[in-house]
Ligand code: MIC
């Protein structure tokens with residue numbers, strides 16, 4: 001029996017475990033990346049480990065999220081990250097150089113390598129044939145120190161692409177179609193592997209749009225083969241030597257197969273407030289819009305920007321619309337400037353933003369109240385834009401640009417012939433915004449700079465025999481990390497200050513949650529299905545830990561969040577019988593009987609509802625390693641003990 005492409009890369013990096021879906025495997029990590037919103041915490045944890053230099057082939061620290069610098073906090077964090085990077089052997093991508101995933105694809109991604117990033121959209125690297133995964137900062141810190149990365153061996157889904165996209169239909173429409181078919185929880189525990197003749201008509205940045213937004217399926221990662229097109233991309237980036245040809249064996253066996261006929265796809269949009277709430281643009285109709293934002297790690301490549309510029313050329317943005325554009329990297333922005341496309345965008349009335357995450361993470365450009373915003377981004381969760389009652393639609397750059405001109409949601413096929421985009425033979429290569437680390441001798445002299453906003457990391461304690469605590473909060477299905485620990489301009493600067501961040505925990509769902517926790521001591525959260533979907537941010541676990549949350553009992557969990565809960569020492573449990581979810585109310589006093597025994601060696605645990613005098617059975621799906629981490633009260637204690 002042959003191997004799929006993902007299985008081959010896993011096999012080549014397997015440190016321990018058997019490649020049996022669902023069973024824990026350990027992987028060697030070749031490359032890591034961090035961004036600044038998760039990086040400060042990751043590097044604090046790395047520093048706490050006392051390792052002199054990173055042990056990976058390549059580690060890069062990017063600054064792209066917190067670039068508003070509305071106060072000293074962001075700049076202090078940037079300096080902290082820069083000082084650790086230079087001292088510990090990590091390359092430092094300075095603010096202005098671009099969004100981590102876009103820059104990594106351009107300058108560092110290598111087919112066949114493993115990449116672990118403290119950001120959920122790290123699978124962007126799958127567009128160039130990497131096994132690229134998102135994880136919490138602590139897992140990335142461990143990988144930088146040469147430690148193994150553990151995941152349940154994923155099931156492999158083959159998405160077969162037939163035919164070729166028709167004019168005005170984009171890579172974004174392919175991933176929106178996959179989301180429509182699979183839903184935001186359809187990818188949990190799976191790797192999405194693309195194959196079929198349709199692959200050869202997609203450029204690397206188009207493939208990267210698809211693997212990037214595979215994060216919204218909850219998938220472990222997504223991957224494309226590495227072929228001629230990959231070679232041409234690497235050659236144009238001046239890195240032909242980084243190429244390796246890679247594909248699945250012809251007799252590879254997949255756990256699931258989905259076939260998509262590219263010829264039949266039409267422009268799509270994900271409607272508020274979930275990326276899988278997908279309809280055709282035509283079905284949604286010509287709704288009036290207030291804002292269009294183009295950019296983010298999903299759609300900010302040179303190819304995307306050139307398409308947008310060509311659509312805008314000679315036109316004016318409709319009077320009812322504010323259009324912002326953030327090219328993904330300094331390379332993209334410089335090339336747009338040099339070939340005149342940037343002038344076309346500016347002339348049409350676009351508001352050009354720096355090459356960074358910006359509006360995607362609510363750092364500016366919040367829409368008007370009840371505003372309708374079309375975005376080429378990957379997430380449209382409620383409130384993420386910074387305006388709670390705004391409706392965000394996720395669309396392709398083509399739909400975004402056409403709509404910005406018309407002032408209403410527009411199917412770009414109405415515009416007639418699609419402008420032809422000629423991609424340059426060579427990208428402009430200038431890595432002057434990537435700082436190389438100190439030599440080992442220089443590193444001894446360098447001090448790490450800690451700003452006053454950088455507070456210590458909360459830690460748990462050894463697990464006791466029994467936990468008795470009230471239900472501090474009960475929430476429904478598909479709760480995202482943006483609900484648990486919101487981001488945005490007011491909160492994001494405090495990613496290294498957990499006590500301050502804690503005031504905003506779950507504020508989107510319940511503004512009184514944080515205070516209730518502070519008044520009540522310890523607590524338990526009851527969640528629905530796919531609890532913790534979305535971001536890799538470990539703050540969604542560290543902050544509840546700080547607020548005294550000891551366990552989360554849910555119908556099911558998203559992969560990265562479950563790992564982050566375990567790393568923080570918060571016990572993730574699921575209902576054996578999902579109907580029991582309905583029997584528990586917020587405020588009920590619960591008791592996890594003999595919980596330390598269950599965590600030590602059992603696959604189930606008993607939950608006694610003191611208020612209602614009822615008992616429920618819970619499942620404990622944990623690897624041996626996860627059990628030891630929970631017993632120690634979290635990864636930091638576990639590492640210190642070992
Ligand atoms: C996001 O898109 O939500 C983020 C901000 O990039 C996060 C990381 C974070 O919370 O810092 C992610 O996707 O992992």
Ligand code: SF4
Pocket residue numbers: 065099119121296297298356357360361377378
């Ligand atoms: Fe940045 Fe948005 Fe991409 Fe997250 S999804 S890395 S916030 S651009």
